[in-house]
Structures are given as C-alpha cells and as structure tokens.
Amino acid sequence: MPEENLSQKFQVHYYFDDESHSMNAFVRNRAEKDLLEAVKRVAEILEAPVEIETEAYQQGGLVEVLLIGWLGKEIVKFFSPAINEILKHHFTKSKTDDALKEETLKGLQLDNAIKELDYVDKLEKALEDKVVRRHVSSYYTKINGYAKVAKIGFKNLSIRADEILIPRSKFKEFILVDDKTVTEDDDAEIEIISPVLKEGTFSWRGKYKEDRIDFSMGDSKFKSEVINGEHQFANGFVMSCLLQITITFDEFGDEKRRSYSVKKVYAIKASESGAYTLRPIGYKKKMDKNQQSLFNEGKDED
Numbered sequence: 001m002p003e004e005n006l007s008q009k010f011q012v013h014y015y016f017d018d019e020s021h022s023m024n025a026f027v028r029n030r031a032e033k034d035l036l037e038a039v040k041r042v043a044e045i046l047e048a049p050v051e052i053e054t055e056a057y058q059q060g061g062l063v064e065v066l067l068i069g070w071l072g073k074e075i076v077k078f079f080s081p082a083i084n085e086i087l088k089h090h091f092t093k094s095k096t097d098d099a100l101k102e103e104t105l106k107g108l109q110l111d112n113a114i115k116e117l118d119y120v121d122k123l124e125k126a127l128e129d130k131v132v133r134r135h136v137s138s139y140y141t142k143i144n145g146y147a148k149v150a151k152i153g154f155k156n157l158s159i160r161a162d163e164i165l166i167p168r169s170k171f172k173e174f175i176l177v178d179d180k181t182v183t184e185d186d187d188a189e190i191e192i193i194s195p196v197l198k199e200g201t202f203s204w205r206g207k208y209k210e211d212r213i214d215f216s217m218g219d220s221k222f223k224s225e226v227i228n229g230e231h232q233f234a235n236g237f238v239m240s241c242l243l244q245i246t247i248t249f250d251e252f253g254d255e256k257r258r259s260y261s262v263k264k265v266y267a268i269k270a271s272e273s274g275a276y277t278l279r280p281i282g283y284k285k286k287m288d289k290n291q292q293s294l295f296n297e298g299k300d301e302d
Contacts, residue, residue: 008068010039010084013153013163015061020148023062027146032064034139035091038132039068042086045126050083065157084156086126090136091154091174092164097127130252137176144171178256179249188243190215190262195226195233208243208260215243215260222265222279236272240282241265 012035014023036052043050055065068083089100101123126132143149155163166174194205196217203214217223219241225231242264250256266282269275278286 008084009055009157010066010068010087011063011153011155011157011163012066013061013063013155014149015151015153015165016148017150018148021062023148024146027142028062031139031142034135034142036066038090038135038139039066039083039087041129041132041135042083042090042126043068045129046083046122048083082123084158086123088154088156088164089127090132091139091152092166093173094164097124101127133176133252136174140171140174144168144175176250176252181247181249183245183247184263185243185245188241188262190239190241190243192233192237192239195237197226199227204262206239213260215262218244218261218263219265219281221281231268232270234271236269236274238269238272238276239265240267240269240276 012032014028016023039050039052051069053067053069055067057064085095085100085103089095089097095103101120143152149168151165151167153163153165155161188208190206190208190213192204192206193212196202196204201216204217205212205214207213208215217226231237239262241262244261244263245258246261247258248256264281264285265279266285267276267278269277
C-alpha cells in the first residue's frame with residue numbers, strides 16, 4: 001500500500017507597484033530566510049521534522065510555492081493539514097489563536113485523552129511561540145524596507161482556501177517594537193559606590209534598595225559642585241534624590257533592560273553615622289511638602 005502523501009504547499013505571492021516580475025535577490029533571500037526559519041520552528045514545536053523545497057517561480061508579480069514534505073512520524077498525519085494554517089495565521093492574523101485551535105482539533109483523529117492533551121499543548125505552543133513571531137516580524141521588517149512590494153498574498157494550496165492579502169499599509173502591524181515605561185522615586189536614597197569626578201557622560205555607580213545600579217547624574221548643579229571638588233566622598237556617602245527609572249520591555253512585554261537617572265539631589269549625607277544636609281532644592285521640596293500638608297489639614301471633613 002503506498003504511503004499517504006502528507007506534503008503541503010504554501011504560497012507566497014509578492015505584488016509589485018509596477019508591471020515587473022522581478023525582485024531584488026538580496027531582499028528576497030534575507031526575508032525568506034525568516035519565512036523558512038518560521039516554518040522550521042513550527043515544525044520543531046510540533047515535533048514533526050520537515051524537508052522544504054521550492055517550486056519554480058511564477059509571474060504575476062512574483063509567486064513562490066513552498067513544498068513542505070514531512071519525514072515520517074506518527075504526529076505528522078495529525079498536524080500536516082494544519083501546518084499551512086498555522087503559518088498563515090502568523091503571517092496574516094486572519095484567525096485568532098482560539099478559532100484556529102478549535103478548527104484544527106476538530107480534524108484530529110485521536111484515540112485517547114492523553115494524546116489529545118499532548119497535541120493540544122503542541123498546537124498552542126506553535127500558535128503563540130515568540131520565536132516564530134520574531135521571525136515574522138523580521139520578515140516584514142525586511143520587506144517593508146523594499147518599496148517595490150505593494151502587498152503580499154499568502155495561500156494554502158493544499159486546500160480550497162482564498163488568498164489572504166496583506167497590503168503595505170499593514171506591514172508595520174506585524175513588526176514588533178520595544179516599549180518603555182518611566183517611573184520616578186522622589187524619596188530615593190542612593191549610597192554612592194563610585195562617583196564621577198570629571199566632565200563627561202560617564203555613569204555613576206551606587207546602591208539603591210539593596211541593588212547595585214549604574215546611573216547618570218542629571219542634576220547639573222550638583223554635578224558641577226562635584227567636579228569643582230566641593231564634596232568629599234567616603235564610605236557611606238548617601239544622596240536623597242529624585243530618581244527616574246526607565247524600563248524597556250521587549251515586544252512581548254518582558255523586561256529587556258532598565259536605566260536610572262538622578263534628576264535632583266535634595267540632600268547628602270557624608271557618612272553612615274552623619275546626618276543629612278539639605279541642599280537649596282531640598283529646602284524647597286521640604287517647604288512645598290509642609291505647605292501641602294497644611295493645605296490638606298485645613299480641608300473641611302465630609
């Protein structure tokens with residue numbers, strides 16, 4: 001009995017803003033490396049090894065067909081029909097994770113609950129995988145930089161399915177970007193480990209809430225005083241200050257890095273056993289706080 005043909009065909013169609021049928025080879029090769037890496041990653045998650053070939057290019061813009069051949073594991077017969085839909089989902093967002101998962105699981109012929117749980121887990125990972133999404137983002141980043149491509153069509157050729165078109169205006173929706181949040185601690189205390197005693201954009205080093213941090217000095221007046229030798233730094237030198245904390249998150253919401261900047265130095269303490277000495281800006285802060293406190297106390301109670 002001949003083996004069932006489980007190969008799948010996935011079409012990528014580049015539409016150009018002119019009547020040509022050619023594309024810059026470097027752009028296409030760099031972009032399609034990410035496309036192939038996405039296919040490979042999905043297959044790895046499904047534990048279904050693949051062999052990927054391409055058919056001859058067709059015109060009408062430029063049409064490429066990936067022939068995804070499966071290398072003989074039991075899981076393949078379950079996920080082979082789904083691979084193209086998983087890829088189309090990542091490159092077009094044409095279906096939600098839940099809709100595609102439900103549709104795919106209906107087609108699985110599983111003979112026990114344990115096997116079903118295993119396949120559900122693999123399918124969820126394939127639909128939500130960050131590595132796949134990074135490859136998709138990189139793919140669109142490269143194509144977005146090539147102005148000739150007006151839109152891209154993705155189509156599952158192994159079933160009767162419509163081509164999903166992604167116009168250039170939508171490319172950026174697939175490109176992942178970092179995000180930043182900025183918070184401030186207006187009562188921060190930083191023990192100085194290593195000050196910067198000369199001009200430049202060098203980082204100070206200190207201890208903040210038991211963590212060692214590198215920070216920039218944004219209080220220009222205090223910075224000038226330090227450079228002019230008006231402060232002597234010894235063990236236990238502490239600043240009371242306004243500290244700005246910038247946290248950069250990656251495209252998935254995970255913290256990537258954080259940076260610190262002292263914006264105002266309110267008071268300094270020369271040693272652990274010493275007392276704080278207020279600076280002019282510290283007096284102002286104290287006065288403002290006292291005035292605010294008096295104002296609050298003077299409010300009529302409900």
